[in-house]
Amino acid sequence: MSDSPLIDHLLELRNRLLRAVLVIVAVFGSLAYFANDLYRLLAEPLIRHLPVGTQMIATDVAAPFFTPFKLTFVIAVALAVPFLLWQIWAFIAPGLYRKEKRLVVPLLASSTLLFYAGIGFAYFVVLPLAMGFFTSVAPADVAIATDISRYLDFVLAIFIAFGIAFETPVAIVLLIWSGVSTPDSLRKKRPYVIVGAFTLGMLLTPPDIISQTLLAVPMWLLFELGLIIGSFYRPTQKQSGQSNSTEE
Numbered sequence: 001m002s003d004s005p006l007i008d009h010l011l012e013l014r015n016r017l018l019r020a021v022l023v024i025v026a027v028f029g030s031l032a033y034f035a036n037d038l039y040r041l042l043a044e045p046l047i048r049h050l051p052v053g054t055q056m057i058a059t060d061v062a063a064p065f066f067t068p069f070k071l072t073f074v075i076a077v078a079l080a081v082p083f084l085l086w087q088i089w090a091f092i093a094p095g096l097y098r099k100e101k102r103l104v105v106p107l108l109a110s111s112t113l114l115f116y117a118g119i120g121f122a123y124f125v126v127l128p129l130a131m132g133f134f135t136s137v138a139p140a141d142v143a144i145a146t147d148i149s150r151y152l153d154f155v156l157a158i159f160i161a162f163g164i165a166f167e168t169p170v171a172i173v174l175l176i177w178s179g180v181s182t183p184d185s186l187r188k189k190r191p192y193v194i195v196g197a198f199t200l201g202m203l204l205t206p207p208d209i210i211s212q213t214l215l216a217v218p219m220w221l222l223f224e225l226g227l228i229i230g231s232f233y234r235p236t237q238k239q240s241g242q243s244n245s246t247e248e
Helices: 005-047 063-079 081-095 098-136 148-165 168-177 183-188 190-204 209-230 237-247
Strands: none
Touching: 005 063, 005 081, 005 098, 005 148, 063 081, 063 148, 081 098, 098 148, 098 168, 098 209, 148 209, 168 183, 168 209, 183 190, 183 209, 190 209
């Protein structure tokens, strides 16, 4: 047995980080050949709405090379998220109580699926509507020629915003499970939540009403879903005391 538990934990953390990096590199390596195809797929919501005879441009000399690979790396990280979460779970699990373990696993799985769902909603619903809106309101004497790097940054911002917004049910369940709030208390705050959802939609998305509304409304609906799920778990002091005495 080691005389330094801290060193053991640091070594385990290093090993798990190395595994995570290796998995990301392996996924990136397997997708690198298809980098241009992946970017073309990402740009499809914009390309289908571009006026006839126009196309995307690259204002930076190296952008045609680096931008598709930047996208590929982001996709590799996104695909590796389940493995990354598994490594995090394996690292923290020994320090959790049995009751906490039963809650953390579903939360990790559901948070991953919700994040992917948010990205899917942004790609299949938000981007086509937003791109159609942007291209339709352009002045008649303005040629639409979107830079590929700017478009990637725009889309990634949308994906991150919707991925985080779709985590709302998980956040609600955690608030109720930790005893910070209760379902009844959160229901009373519903008007403030709706206003906050539209405020976040304004801050996290580009300055157009379509993206803001399409982010705010799902956040509100997911808040309601979180309340429904959280209602099945109402921690009490008695339950907490019994749990602690049992585990100890």
